[in-house]
Amino acid sequence: MPGITPSQTVGPFYAYGLTPNGEYAWNDAFTNNLLTPDVTGDKIRIEGVIYDGDGKVVPDAVLEIWQADAQGRFADPQDTRGLPNSSFRGFGRSGTTDAGEYSFDTVKPGAVPGHDGKPQAPHIVMAVFGRGMTMQSMTRIYFEDEAANASDAVMNLVPADRRATIIAKKTAPGVYRFDIHLQGDNETVFFDV
Amino acid sequence: MTLIYPVESNAAHAPRLSPGYKSTIKRAPQKQRILMPHTLSETTGPVYGHETVRPGDHDLTTMHAGEPLGERIIVHGTVMDEDGRGVPNTLVELWQANACGRYVHVWDQHPAPLDPNFTGAGRTVTDAAGNYKFVTIKPGAYPWGNHHNAWRPAHIHFSVFGHSFVSRLVTQMYFPNDPLFPFDPIFNSVTDEKARLRMVSDFDLDVTEPGWALAYRFNIVLRGRNATPTENH
Numbered sequence: 394m395p396g397i398t399p400s401q402t403v404g405p406f407y408a409y410g411l412t413p414n415g416e417y418a419w420n421d422a423f424t425n426n427l428l429t430p431d432v433t434g435d436k437i438r439i440e441g442v443i444y445d446g447d448g449k450v451v452p453d454a455v456l457e458i459w460q461a462d463a464q465g466r467f468a469d470p471q472d473t474r475g476l477p478n479s480s481f482r483g484f485g486r487s488g489t490t491d492a493g494e495y496s497f498d499t500v501k502p503g504a505v506p507g508h509d510g511k512p513q514a515p516h517i518v519m520a521v522f523g524r525g526m527t528m529q530s531m532t533r534i535y536f537e538d539e540a541a542n543a544s545d546a547v548m549n550l551v552p553a554d555r556r557a558t559i560i561a562k563k564t565a566p567g568v569y570r571f572d573i574h575l576q577g578d579n580e581t582v583f584f585d586v
Numbered sequence: 587m588t589l590i591y592p593v594e595s596n597a598a599h600a601p602r603l604s605p606g607y608k609s610t611i612k613r614a615p616q617k618q619r620i621l622m623p624h625t626l627s628e629t630t631g632p633v634y635g636h637e638t639v640r641p642g643d644h645d646l647t648t649m650h651a652g653e654p655l656g657e658r659i660i661v662h663g664t665v666m667d668e669d670g671r672g673v674p675n676t677l678v679e680l681w682q683a684n685a686c687g688r689y690v691h692v693w694d695q696h697p698a699p700l701d702p703n704f705t706g707a708g709r710t711v712t713d714a715a716g717n718y719k720f721v722t723i724k725p726g727a728y729p730w731g732n733h734h735n736a737w738r739p740a741h742i743h744f745s746v747f748g749h750s751f752v753s754r755l756v757t758q759m760y761f762p763n764d765p766l767f768p769f770d771p772i773f774n775s776v777t778d779e780k781a782r783l784r785m786v787s788d789f790d791l792d793v794t795e796p797g798w799a800l801a802y803r804f805n806i807v808l809r810g811r812n813a814t815p816t817e818n819h
């Protein structure tokens with residue numbers, strides 16, 4: 394067996410390839426808006442800032458999210474429970490601004506079964522890429538207004554004093570804040586997956 | 587914990603903290619990562635087929651009014667998983683500098699000319715056997731600020747999706763026998779030599795088109811569900 398191809402940083406100059414966003418002569422395959430006209434469920438915005446170990450904002454990160462729809466179904470035939478009932482794809486990509494900011498417009502995901510068959514708390518999987526990152530770091534976005542967080546199997550693997558780093562705070566109706574700290578006392582929990 | 591995609595496969599990757607590559611020092615997470623079981627959230631992933639890719643998106647030499655300057659090349663290969671199976675219908679994106687080593691990115695201040703006929707981005711979808719093919723220009727080496735007299739070996743950035751969100755890979759393809767290899771901390775951040783050399787493409791005379799373009803083969807191996815650890819892990 395060949396062994397996998399190692400990851401390498403996206404570097405600082407990914408934008409015209411991955412997130413041209415109208416600034417370059419190339420079209421976007423993906424954007425930070427996951428909403429489709431026929432999508433059902435609660436529309437939400439997730440926004441935040443990414444910080445490095447000095448507390449400085451990171452203006453050259455790429456964030457990707459992958460999530461189920463509001464019914465808790467993935468737009469992937471490997472989810473054999475049946476496909477979503479809308480054109481929602483569940484994947485989004487965002488670069489960061491000069492101020493280290495990102496945002497996604499999406500729907501709040503429904504519950505997805507865990508490895509033990511029990512429902513997980515609603516969550517979004519996030520991959521963090523960037524200059525100075527040899528490979529993506531994987532985290533999860535949970536929501537502070539979900540009682541199911543307390544019994545979530547993955548959440549319970551995280552030391553209690555670090556759980557707040559992966560729970561998005563509701564800052565306005567339909568708006569959640571999820572900041573990312575690559576290092577420091579509030580370092581975001583990253584998973585080995 | 588037994589995982590659906592064995593986590594041992596990740597041993598091929600560079601350490602997140604690779605101090606020779608200075609930007610990792612303040613950006614590599616330092617606390618213990620949490621090992622977790624794979625759930626449907628990890629074992630599924632975005633499925634993007636041909637609707638994302640327009641005809642011609644794989645040919646970076648025909649996207650503008652004229653032909654770009656530089657050495658025309660064919661870059662092709664197979665996207666496969668660790669079990670040796672081709673990964674069909676998966677999106678492959680790439681971006682790169684032009685023949686002079688200059689990116690169109692607004693932050694690139696390297697004093698080398700931009701080429702009005704070259705943007706440097708492309709995408710394609712693998713065929714039923716996992717094969718892909720691009721036509722492009724050989725990128726130039728370029729300087730960067732990591733240390734005195736730092737130059738990146740010529741490389742093409744690749745982004746590949748694969749079967750699941752845990753098989754997602756962003757990497758860089760290099761060209762054989764580049765004299766800059768020993769001096770590049772990004773290339774050498776991958777400490778396992780066998781793994782590192784998997785990022786180097788092979789010159790491919792068979793696919794070279796006479797009178798038109800040299801060819802390079804770059805196979806991309808993604809994590810597989812049934813992988814067994816190999817000796818270079």
Ligand SMILES: [Fe+3]
Nearest residue numbers: 404738741743
């Ligand atoms: Fe580069």
